[in-house]
Amino acid sequence: MRKRYLPLLLTLFFVLSIISSVLASAPASFVPAETAEKMLADGNTRFLSEKYADRKIGKNERSELSKGQHPFAVIVTCSDSRVAPELLFDQGLGDLFVVRVAGNVLDAIELGSVEYAVEHLGAKLVVVLGHEKCGAVKAALDGGDLPPNIKAIADKIQPAVAVAKEQKAANLYEAAADANVINMIASLRSDPVIAHLEGVQLVGAKYHLESGQVTFFK
Numbered sequence: 001m002r003k004r005y006l007p008l009l010l011t012l013f014f015v016l017s018i019i020s021s022v023l024a025s026a027p028a029s030f031v032p033a034e035t036a037e038k039m040l041a042d043g044n045t046r047f048l049s050e051k052y053a054d055r056k057i058g059k060n061e062r063s064e065l066s067k068g069q070h071p072f073a074v075i076v077t078c079s080d081s082r083v084a085p086e087l088l089f090d091q092g093l094g095d096l097f098v099v100r101v102a103g104n105v106l107d108a109i110e111l112g113s114v115e116y117a118v119e120h121l122g123a124k125l126v127v128v129l130g131h132e133k134c135g136a137v138k139a140a141l142d143g144g145d146l147p148p149n150i151k152a153i154a155d156k157i158q159p160a161v162a163v164a165k166e167q168k169a170a171n172l173y174e175a176a177a178d179a180n181v182i183n184m185i186a187s188l189r190s191d192p193v194i195a196h197l198e199g200v201q202l203v204g205a206k207y208h209l210e211s212g213q214v215t216f217f218k
């Protein structure tokens with residue numbers, strides 16, 4: 001009698017394992033860009049008011065995230081120790097795909113990182129986040145004799161320095177930092193992979209060191 005049920009049980013087990021593997025690999029419902037921007041703005045509000053959310057950093061979250069990641073936004077920002085995206089947007093593990101490099105510049109490697117996040121992980125919002133008093137922008141503006149690798153970063157910021165000078169901006173450093181963000185958004189916009197993806201939005205923003213506020217460019 002029991003032997004009669006064995007094939008049935010094995011079949012059932014087989015079917016259930018297929019269903020669970022399909023569910024595990026099914027694409028998550030991606031967060032639309034507008035919602036993602038609001039989530040970031042709300043997180044920054046919590047950061048400003050020092051009323052933080054329960055951060056998803058515990059062992060349960062780590063266990064869940066070990067199965068896969070679906071970050072809701074990509075943040076391209078500076079390596080500056082004062083500009084930590086997960087903190088200033090009050091987010092947990094798995095929420096943000098972060099590309100950090102001094103001066104928040106985008107070259108092939110950084111563009112490739114953003115391409116991966118939007119094409120394979122499904123993030124719909126890409127934020128290029130500049131900040132006040134950026135050392136990389138200062139190096140580009142001040143010029144001088146820079147070591148080759150730092151010069152490579154400064155060279156990437158030079159077009160923004162030219163824009164700031166052309167504008168005769170009162171604060172050349174801050175104007176150059178803002179122009180640099182806009183230039184990097186343009187680089188993303190002309191990227192062949194990112195440009196054709198539906199629903200992806202690119203937005204510039206600036207982090208203010210003292211107030212802690214992130215302002216999104218309109």
Ligand SMILES: [Zn+2]
Nearest residue numbers: 078080134135
């Ligand atoms: Zn910086």
